[in-house]
Amino acid sequence: MIRPAFVLAATVLAVPATAQQPTFSSQRLSQHVQTLGSDAYEGRGVGVAAETKTVNYLVQQFRSAGLQPGGATVNGRRGWTQPVPLLQSDWQGTPTLSMTVAGQQLPLTQGQEIAARAPTNGQSALNLQNLPLVFVGYGVRAPERNWDDFKGQDLRGKIMVVLVNDPDFEGPLADAQNGDFGGKAMTYYGRWTYKYEEGARQGAAGVLVIHETAPASYGWATVKNSNTNTMFDIVRQNPAAEHPPLEAWIQQDLAGRIFAASGTSLEQMKAAARRRDFRPVPLKATLTAQGQARTQTITSQNVVGILPGRTRPDETVIYTGHWDHLGIGQPDANGDRIYNGAMDNATGIAHMIEQARAFARGPRPERSVVFLAVTAEEKGLLGSEYYAANPLYPVEKTAGVLNTDSMGVFGRARDFSISGTARLELLDMLVEEGRRLGRTFTPDPNPQSGGFYRSDHFTLAKVGVPAISFRSGQDLVDGGVARGEAIAREYTEKRYHQPDDEYLPSWNFEGIAADATLLHAVGRRLANSTAWPNWSPDSEFRAARDASAAARGGAAQPSGAPPVPAPSEPAPTPADVAGERG
Ligand SMILES: [Zn+2]
Numbered sequence: 001m002i003r004p005a006f007v008l009a010a011t012v013l014a015v016p017a018t019a020q021q022p023t024f025s026s027q028r029l030s031q032h033v034q035t036l037g038s039d040a041y042e043g044r045g046v047g048v049a050a051e052t053k054t055v056n057y058l059v060q061q062f063r064s065a066g067l068q069p070g071g072a073t074v075n076g077r078r079g080w081t082q083p084v085p086l087l088q089s090d091w092q093g094t095p096t097l098s099m100t101v102a103g104q105q106l107p108l109t110q111g112q113e114i115a116a117r118a119p120t121n122g123q124s125a126l127n128l129q130n131l132p133l134v135f136v137g138y139g140v141r142a143p144e145r146n147w148d149d150f151k152g153q154d155l156r157g158k159i160m161v162v163l164v165n166d167p168d169f170e171g172p173l174a175d176a177q178n179g180d181f182g183g184k185a186m187t188y189y190g191r192w193t194y195k196y197e198e199g200a201r202q203g204a205a206g207v208l209v210i211h212e213t214a215p216a217s218y219g220w221a222t223v224k225n226s227n228t229n230t231m232f233d234i235v236r237q238n239p240a241a242e243h244p245p246l247e248a249w250i251q252q253d254l255a256g257r258i259f260a261a262s263g264t265s266l267e268q269m270k271a272a273a274r275r276r277d278f279r280p281v282p283l284k285a286t287l288t289a290q291g292q293a294r295t296q297t298i299t300s301q302n303v304v305g306i307l308p309g310r311t312r313p314d315e316t317v318i319y320t321g322h323w324d325h326l327g328i329g330q331p332d333a334n335g336d337r338i339y340n341g342a343m344d345n346a347t348g349i350a351h352m353i354e355q356a357r358a359f360a361r362g363p364r365p366e367r368s369v370v371f372l373a374v375t376a377e378e379k380g381l382l383g384s385e386y387y388a389a390n391p392l393y394p395v396e397k398t399a400g401v402l403n404t405d406s407m408g409v410f411g412r413a414r415d416f417s418i419s420g421t422a423r424l425e426l427l428d429m430l431v432e433e434g435r436r437l438g439r440t441f442t443p444d445p446n447p448q449s450g451g452f453y454r455s456d457h458f459t460l461a462k463v464g465v466p467a468i469s470f471r472s473g474q475d476l477v478d479g480g481v482a483r484g485e486a487i488a489r490e491y492t493e494k495r496y497h498q499p500d501d502e503y504l505p506s507w508n509f510e511g512i513a514a515d516a517t518l519l520h521a522v523g524r525r526l527a528n529s530t531a532w533p534n535w536s537p538d539s540e541f542r543a544a545r546d547a548s549a550a551a552r553g554g555a556a557q558p559s560g561a562p563p564v565p566a567p568s569e570p571a572p573t574p575a576d577v578a579g580e581r582g
Pocket residue numbers: 322344345377405406581
C-alpha cells in the first residue's frame with residue numbers, strides 16, 4: 001500500500017485518524033463472488049427460489065462475520081430480514097403491439113422494435129385501440145427551472161413519445177454548467193423513471209421513450225433485457241398515480257420512421273425539444289396494444305445485520321448494496337439464460353460481508369454500524385425505497401450511507417470515484433481518507449448517465465440521509481487509465497446486464513480489498529464521530545436533512561470545510577462500468 005508522506009492538517013470533522021486499519025482477504029472476497037455469481041444462484045432473481053438461497057447465504061455470512069440480527073422485530077426480537085411487499089406483474093404470453101404510421105399498418109415485435117413493460121398501474125389487462133401519438137420533447141415539467149414541455153397539451157387518451165435524458169444533454173449547452181439542466185450531467189428529469197411518472201401525472205394512456213444509446217448511456221440489449229421480463233413495484237395505495245397503463249421504450253429507427261411520416265425528423269425534433277418554447281407535436285401515427293398480465297403481491301426480503309454502537313446505539317452508519325440481479329431471462333446468442341450478475345452486484349455484497357467481519361473484529365464504534373443488503377434494486381431501487389419509507393433505524397439519526405454496487409475486479413487502482421456529481425461532506429471525508437491511503441479522487445467521468453439516480457443510496461438521499469455510491473477507480477496500478485477504460489468499455493458493451501456478467505478466473509480482488517480498507521476508514525471515522533455531515537448548501541437534498549436537525553439535537557450544522565468543488569471539467573474518459581439501474 002502506498003502511504004502519503006504527510007497527514008492532512010485540516011480535517012472536515014476534526015476527528016483524528018484512527019490507527020486501526022484492517023486488512024481484507026482477496027480470497028474470501030473472491031469466494032463470495034464465485035458463489036453468488038454461480039449458475040446455482042440463478043442470477044439472484046426476486047421472488048423465486050434463488051431469493052431464498054441468496055438470503056440464506058447472506059444471513060449465514062452475516063452471522064459468521066459476527067453481526068447481530070438487525071432486521072424487523074418479530075415477537076419482540078429482531079430477525080435477520082425486513083419483509084418487502086412487492087407487486088409483481090408478468091405478461092401472459094406476448095403482448096400484441098402495432099402502429100398505424102401515415103395510414104400504413106405496422107406490426108411490432110416485443111423486444112425488437114419496442115419493449116413494453118408488464119403493467120404496474122394496478123390493472124392486469126392492457127387494451128389500447130388506435131390511440132394518437134404526441135411528441136412531447138423531453139417531457140419535462142420543472143417550474144423551478146421555468147420549463148414546461150407540455151404547454152397545456154391534453155394527453156388523456158393519448159400516447160406520449162419522449163426523448164431520454166434532459167434538454168441540455170446535447171447541443172450548445174452540453175458543455176455548459178449553466179445550462180437549464182446543468183449541462184451534460186443528467187438531472188432527475190432525464191431519467192426514464194421520471195418520464196413514466198410525469199406521463200402518469202399528465203394522464204397519458206402510455207409513454208414511449210425513444211432509445212438512443214448516447215443519452216440513455218446503454219444499448220438496446222440492456223433496454224430489452226430490463227423491460228420485457230417480470231416487472232415489480234412496491235405496493236402503492238394508488239399505483240395509477242405513478243404508472244400510466246403502458247410504459248415502453250421504442251427503437252430509434254421506429255421513431256425516425258414515425259417522424260418522417262409526420263414530415264419531420266428525429267434530429268429536427270431534438271433541436272426543437274432543446275428550446276424552452278418547444279410545443280408538443282401531434283404525430284401521424286397511432287398505437288394499438290393488447291396484453292394480459294398476471295399480477296400478484298409477493299414478499300421479498302432486505303437482509304439486515306447490525307453491530308450496536310458502544311455509547312450511541314441509536315445513531316447509525318449504514319453500508320448498503322443490492323443482493324438481487326436480473327435472474328433468468330431471455331437467452332443470449334450462446335443460449336445462456338442466467339444473468340449471473342457477478343460484478344453487478346455480487347462484488348458489492350462480497351464487500352459488505354467482509355466489511356462486516358472487519359468491524360466485528362475491531363473495537364466497537366460509538367455509533368451502530370448497519371449492513372443493509374437490499375432487494376429489487378434492478379426492479380427500480382425498490383428494496384431501498386421500501387426501507388427509506390419504513391426505516392428500521394431513524395433516518396434523521398443515520399449519519400451516512402456508503403453504498404457499493406459493482407466493484408472493480410481488475411486489481412488495485414490509484415484512484416476511486418463515486419456515482420454522479422453529488423456534493424456533501426461525506427464525500428469530503430472519503431476524499432480525505434483516500435488521500436491518507438495514497439489514493440486520489442476522480443469525479444464521475446460520465447455524469448450524463450445519471451449514475452447518482454441509479455443505485456440504492458439515491459432513495460436514502462431523497463429522504464435527506466447523506467449517501468454516496470462508491471466506485472472503484474479506473475487508473476489501475478497495472479495498466480493505468482488506458483487499461484481501466486478498455487475494461488470498462490468491454491464490460492458495458494458485452495457483459496453489463498447480460499448473461500456474460502460472470503465470474504472469470506482472471507479476476508483480481510486486491511482492488512476490492514483496497515477499496516474496503518478505504519470504506520472502512522470512512523465508516524469507522526463516522527461511527528466514532530459526534531458530527532453530522534451534511535449536504536452542500538446548494539444540494540437538492542439539503543432541505544430534507546435540515547428539516548430533521550432538531551432530532552439530532554441542534555440546528556443545521558455549518559459546513560466545517562468548503563464542499564468538494566463540482567467537477568467542472570470531468571476527466572475525458574469514455575463510458576464506464578456504471579450502467580442501467582432498475
Ligand atoms: Zn447494481
